[in-house]
Amino acid sequence: MILHVRQQVRPYGRLIRLIDVLAEWEITPWSERAADEFARLRRARVRVGTQDLKIAALALASDALLLSANLRDFERVPALRVEDWLYS
Numbered sequence: 001m002i003l004h005v006r007q008q009v010r011p012y013g014r015l016i017r018l019i020d021v022l023a024e025w026e027i028t029p030w031s032e033r034a035a036d037e038f039a040r041l042r043r044a045r046v047r048v049g050t051q052d053l054k055i056a057a058l059a060l061a062s063d064a065l066l067l068s069a070n071l072r073d074f075e076r077v078p079a080l081r082v083e084d085w086l087y088s
Contacts (some may be wrong), residue, residue, distance in 0.1 A: 030054075034061040041077065048073050056080050 038057035046053060052070065056077040059066040066082040068074055074082040 028058060028062050028064070030058065031061060034058045037061045044078070046077055048076055053077070 034054075034057050037060045038054055041048075041053055041057055041060075046056075048056065052073050055068075056066065056074060058064075059082075060077075060080055064081075066074060066080060067085055068082055069084050069086050071082060071084050074080060
């Protein structure tokens with residue numbers, strides 16, 4: 001029993017480090033403006049999956065540069081600024 005509990009020490013340490021890293025991130029909330037942008041893109045029949053379209057709408061509503069390795073889909077979204085920094 002004690003051995004099993006001791007095996008949890010390292011994973012909890014990793015969890016704490018992850019929380020510390022995530023605490024430094026600024027999270028942009030889903031907003032009415034983003035929802036409106038999503039609806040506009042849907043009406044324009046932009047052919048991108050729902051979750052990616054939500055990400056794009058949030059970036060557009062926030063006037064943000066979207067970083068993604070998925071340029072193939074995101075480049076279909078008009079006026080979206082998107083870059084792939086993995087292979088730059």
